[in-house]
Amino acid sequence: MSEKPPDDFKIDPWSSNALLEEDYERLIQEFGIEKLSISERERLKENRFFRRKIIFGHRDLSTIFKAIDQKKPWAVMSGIKPSGPFHLGTLTTALEIVEFQKMGAKAYYCIADIESWEDNGISYEEAEPYAVDQLSDILALGLDPDPKKAYIWRQSKETIVQDVCFKVGRLVTQNMLNAIYGEKDFGLYLAALIQVGDITLPQVLDGVQPVVVPVGIDQDPHLRLTRDLTRRYYKSYFLPGATYHKLLPGLDGTDKMSKRNPNSYFDFSESIESIEKKIKNSFTGGRKNKKEQQELGGQPDICMIYKIEMYHFEDDDEKLEKIYKDCITGKLMCGEHKKECVERILNFINEHRKKKKKLIDKAREILGID
Numbered sequence: 001m002s003e004k005p006p007d008d009f010k011i012d013p014w015s016s017n018a019l020l021e022e023d024y025e026r027l028i029q030e031f032g033i034e035k036l037s038i039s040e041r042e043r044l045k046e047n048r049f050f051r052r053k054i055i056f057g058h059r060d061l062s063t064i065f066k067a068i069d070q071k072k073p074w075a076v077m078s079g080i081k082p083s084g085p086f087h088l089g090t091l092t093t094a095l096e097i098v099e100f101q102k103m104g105a106k107a108y109y110c111i112a113d114i115e116s117w118e119d120n121g122i123s124y125e126e127a128e129p130y131a132v133d134q135l136s137d138i139l140a141l142g143l144d145p146d147p148k149k150a151y152i153w154r155q156s157k158e159t160i161v162q163d164v165c166f167k168v169g170r171l172v173t174q175n176m177l178n179a180i181y182g183e184k185d186f187g188l189y190l191a192a193l194i195q196v197g198d199i200t201l202p203q204v205l206d207g208v209q210p211v212v213v214p215v216g217i218d219q220d221p222h223l224r225l226t227r228d229l230t231r232r233y234y235k236s237y238f239l240p241g242a243t244y245h246k247l248l249p250g251l252d253g254t255d256k257m258s259k260r261n262p263n264s265y266f267d268f269s270e271s272i273e274s275i276e277k278k279i280k281n282s283f284t285g286g287r288k289n290k291k292e293q294q295e296l297g298g299q300p301d302i303c304m305i306y307k308i309e310m311y312h313f314e315d316d317d318e319k320l321e322k323i324y325k326d327c328i329t330g331k332l333m334c335g336e337h338k339k340e341c342v343e344r345i346l347n348f349i350n351e352h353r354k355k356k357k358k359l360i361d362k363a364r365e366i367l368g369i370d
């Protein structure tokens with residue numbers, strides 16, 4: 001068992017600091033995140049993020065199972081900050097929301113433009129093209145915008161989230177926010193309360209129902225704040241549940257994908273040549289030379305080529321398993337594997353762009369942006 005975390009151990013949803021493997025264990029213990037049981041994972045095995053243990057923990061998934069069993073409504077809520085093009089690091093949450101929608105959830109999707117102002121200084125107007133672009137991306141990834149199955153909003157235009165922010169604001173003190181987030185600009189605290197509004201919106205808008213919020217562990221402070229305020233203000237509501245995925249490290253072997261380091265990720269709008277170059281330069285678990293690789297085998301567990309395939313680009317479990325085995329037994333060489341991976345990803349990007357092009361007008365219409 002890992003040691004108790006120091007009193008000042010905090011995760012910061014706005015920082016690009018990486019979380020280490022041991023941090024996950026600490027967080028699970030300190031903040032009461034539940035681990036997935038074998039039977040829960042089995043129930044969700046259609047979803048590769050559960051099956052492949054990319055989602056490692058949750059809060060209150062049992063309320064979702066109960067709603068599914070009783071054929072009652074339930075919701076998935078997530079969002080994106082319109083501060084740049086859609087990129088590899090945001091793909092996990094986007095695909096998770098699509099998967100939950102396919103399982104029967106109504107999807108609530110927020111364009112966090114207040115947060116992109118508070119965190120990145122991007123005005124609401126400057127955020128509009130990014131919002132259209134990113135929404136077209138997620139529609140191309142499979143989000144069904146049918147109003148019976150989805151509700152999509154911009155924070156700056158949605159009165160419900162602002163209303164919730166003011167209502168719960170009476171219960172919030174500077175000390176509370178300081179304890180959860182550390183000392184921050186007042187604007188970020190305000191953005192956090194707006195996110196409380198986002199997470200609460202499904203129940204305000206469509207009635208009391210269980211809600212799951214798929215997030216990277218770095219976003220857990222928002223969940224904790226929302227659950228605390230729901231308990232105290234919206235007493236008849238379900239506490240929002242969550243699933244937590246492990247964050248992908250940087251392509252170049254750095255701890256985290258970060259905008260400050262363009263080689264650590266690629267975005268979906270950059271040139272094909274640039275994407276190709278970044279994948280080819282990715283950090284692998286390969287050995288010094290061919291002979292050593294044949295003798296010792298490669299190390300897929302630390303290899304970014306293997307990781308991005310596991311997360312996003314290889315659907316077939318048997319093929320993935322074969323890659324793993326061939327790697328560790330020295331049958332697969334990094335050059336050959338990278339070439340295949342580049343081909344697969346570039347095909348995916350080209351197909352994605354074709355689909356996305358047809359959905360831009362739809363995204364404009366949904367967001368009310370000309």
Ligand code: SF4
Nearest residue numbers: 285298303327334337
């Ligand atoms: S063979 Fe493939 S999976 Fe194995 S270390 Fe090289 S690139 Fe990674």
